[in-house]
Amino acid sequence: MDSTYSSGKFQHKGKTLTLNDAEDILADSRDPAELRAVWEGWHSIAKPIKPDYVKFAALSNEGARGLGFKDTGALWRSNYDMDPDAFAAETDRLWKQVEPFYKNLHCYVRAQLNDKYGDAVQKRTGPIRADLLGNMWAQQWGNIYDVVQPKGAASSYSLDKLLVAKGYDPIKMVKTGENFYSSVGMSPLPETFWARSMITRPRDREVVCHASAWNIDDRDDIRIKMCTKVNGEDFYTVHHELGHNYYQRAYKDQPFLFKNGANDGFHEAIGDFVGLSALTPTYLQQIGLIDQAPGAEEDIPFLMKMALDKIAFLPFGLMVDRWRWEVFSGEVTPDHYNEAWWKLRLKYQGLAPPGDRAVDAFDPGAKYHVPGNTPYTRYFLAHIYQFQFHRAACQQIGWKGPLHRCSVYGEKEMGQKFNAMLEMGASKPWPEALATFTGEKTADASAVADYFQPLNAWLTVQNKGENCGW
Structure with a gap:
């Protein structure tokens, strides 16, 4: 097959x-x-x-x-x-939390x-x-x-163009991803990562270019395998794939059977959580890709782009x-x-x-x-968990602005709590791992609604007079 x-x-x-x-x-x-x-x-x-x-x-x-x-x-x-059977009911419950917003976007x-x-x-x-x-x-x-795209509102920057203009190459893309994790207190990637990872497409053989992360020896031989292009999509993907590697290394001292994520949704959500910060104009300003983060007038275009990928995926x-x-x-x-x-x-x-x-x-x-x-349900769960992680992290750092502008870059105290969850691997039931970082023991999709609230309100106005649903 x-x-x-x-x-x-x-x-x-x-x-x-x-x-x-x-x-x-x-x-x-x-x-x-x-x-x-x-x-x-x-x-x-x-x-x-x-x-x-x-x-x-x-x-x-x-x-x-x-x-x-x-x-x-x-x-x-x-x-x-x-x-x-309880798990099937749990996924239904989470879907019901986000379904009204999906229907608004669909309409x-x-x-x-x-x-x-x-x-x-x-x-x-x-x-x-x-x-x-x-x-x-x-x-x-x-x-x-x-x-x-929303009429009369546009983004003042293109991440694709910024990366090229600032002279990024595939190695610099991955170094930037590593720098994010280092900024929250995690140890740098080992030298073997740089020697053994496949970061660009090789010229001498055919390879599968689908991005993936590997832990070869269950200890420190962590690697990524991707044909990195200098664009916004791969900028996000680098932060995501490295999440797998940092998770793998964090639980390396667990007994063999516990060397895994708290559940498979966690493994996908770790890098996605970091990716939510990595796409914010706040972070792009923090690392010098833009001089000034745009004002609230660009929130709807930004959230629309995010929703077209994150919310459209859920069902x-x-x-x-x-x-x-x-x-x-x-x-x-x-x-x-x-x-x-x-x-x-x-x-x-x-x-x-x-x-x-x-x-x-x-x-x-x-x-x-x-x-x-x-x-495949792991990807649905990851799309819920990442926003729950993001909301909890932003609360921990005392962020007062809208969730979609929060970047946890450089927040070492938050990073310690985050790493404590990662180090647990699969040694405890996932609700306990979740509570270690977020203080919550149940998955909660209300964080998705919180993140996208301005867009949902805007969509409700746009959809006035439409016959929503199908």
């Missing part, structure tokens, strides 16, 4: 396209016919994966039952220090798409066409910022495993795989495919984590 996915190619206008090619077109094209053709082209590569996935699901369930679980979904849900974006493309392409009511949102899976919508982060849980439990049979996938995408994301899907389509297989068998 993995190799079918990773070698997937399709024909478009006489050219053979890979996923990377298709993603570029979805990000940049504003021609709905081309978007549909490329979207359908990539999804066609997943059809051959379905028979293998049916076999895989049966074998996986067999293994899970051998371990005493009713199915693979229950096995996955058992990793969160609570009853598997605004749909209206902007309708203004651009007209009723024939995107109606002003009902679901959004999944190929119009700038991303193959519509999991992040930042690529269509030009279509939905997708939830529904991928919802589908798999239904498959593993037998609730959804192979004949209904695709139908169930789109039922969930409609329910959670408010999306529909650009046209009727073929009877033999297997659209879940067009997302890497399904054929790659990587659980």
Whole structure:
């Protein structure tokens, strides 16, 4: 399944396209016919994966039952220090906290798409066409910022251009990320990190460029592997990937079984929490990328860009495993795989495919984590935890301004509490790890609402008279 996915190619206008090619077109094209053709082209590569996935699901369930679980979904849900069914209810509770804001964003974006493309392409009511949102899976919508940007408000700087103008190269990008962690009191990265990491794409061989972080010896041999480009996206990614490395090193003295994150959502959230500071104009000013942080008039464009990635992701982060849980439990049979996938995408994301899907389509297989068998709820949790960490950290440093402008760069006292949580690894249930840093024992998505409050209020005004929901 993995190799079918990773070698997937399709024909478009006489050219053979890979996923990377298709993603570029979805990000940049504003021609709905081309978007549909490329979207359908990539999804066609997943059809051959379905028979293998049916076999895989049966074998996986067999293994899970051998371990005493009713199915693979229950096995996955058992990793969160609570009853598997209670965990499913917990994710529902968190989703309900953020769902109203997502619906507000969906309503605004749909209206902007309708203004651009007209009723024939995107109606002003009902679901959004999944190929119009700038991303193959519509999991992040930042690529269509030009279509939905707030009228009359613009950003005075481009992080992409700032990095180039200030002479950043890939090594300086990573050094800047390291400097953030050092500023909150963490030890510098070892010399071996710089000698052994892959920071740029090698010229002598083919590599997987998907950014990742590695701990080779369970001690100090930590590395990143990415084809770093000098742009704002990779500036964030560097801060994120290093979060994995600092976490890995922090729990190196734990017994072997506890050398892991408090749960898998924590491991993703650590670097994302740092990334929230790293994208603020406050931090960019602190490290000399801009001379003066812009005023409140630029808050809405900034928050819109953040929401198009962070908020748009939440329902997708939830529904991928919802589908798999239904498959593993037998609730959804192979004949209904695709139908169930789109039922969930409609329910959670408010999306529909650009046209009727073929009877033999297997659209879940067009997302890497399904054929790659990587659980996905961790990413949903990380998108909640990172804001909870951020709010707690900003309270600790006595920040009085809006949350989206808070940077914890240089805050060593906060860093000590943060590192205390990291050093625990998986040695205690995750609520105890959470409490060590935040003082709270339950996950709380109200921090997301606090962060985006100005944008939510603005969206409510923009959506007046619209028929929100789907």
